[in-house]
Amino acid sequence: MRTTFDFTPLFRSSVGFDRVFDMLENASRVSTIDSWPPYDITKAGEDEYRISLAVAGFSESEVSVTHEPNILVIAGQKADDEQGEYLHRGIAGRGFQRRFELADFVKVVGANLVNGMLTIDLKREIPEEMKPRRIQIASGSPSPMIEATKAKGEQKAA
Template sequence: MRTNFDFSPLFRSSIGFDRMIDLLESASRVDAADNFPPYDIAKLGEDDYRISMALAGFGQDEIDITLERNMLMVSGQKSGEESGQYLHHGIAGRSFQRRFELADHVKVAGAKLENGMLTIELKREIPEEMKPRRIEIAGAGKGKPTQIEAEKHAA
């Protein structure tokens, strides 16, 4: 059983979370999923991910990978019809478009097509200024105490 959630109260009480709320809304209204082409998403390490897609029959020149903002899009278009009469046509050669929403600071490290498998390597790279850092606490025994001077008035 599927229930629809109303996220409008979140818009009234939060600022700057529009993208996250939009993601929640789009995830809650998932349509009947098109399962072509089949794919896997694997977490390889703390900050490393891999998307593997089975693209039998597609050549490197028939696949397009684009990254715009946080949206990774993989699309494929067969170049032409093959000649011949099929007795059974089980290998799907139809055009496709698959989208993956990437988190902030996730970058595409590389992609390769080998033996009908497209592999896209992803890496999360958090900028230095956003990483946790230790703040040194000055105490009575450490360093020189700062003295605040008052303004001097002529008498």
């Protein structure tokens, strides 16, 4: 059962949330049929996250991790290595691509592949100008008035 949401009423009273609405729409369209390779997402600290993927049989050269704006793409493609005729092939070696939506200011800190586990460390680094700051309130003399400046070429009316 698929439920679609109508975000039209929210567009009337919000500005700049287009990306959030797009993410919600994309999340409702995601197909959960392909669950390979299996992965975990953990919160390692206040602003630290870790994605772990089980990529047994893949080497560092066969896996790529790409950080695009607000998207992390992890792809794997096995090199063609024919080592004879398989009588049974139960080890998954098919290519994959896994995409993760990242929040604003989330950066990839590092990636590590050990014993078939690909671990990607992420950290949210909010720029200093985006952090809340306390404004000092002055007392005593009133603030100077701000005057509107005239546009160039504007003349006084006579």
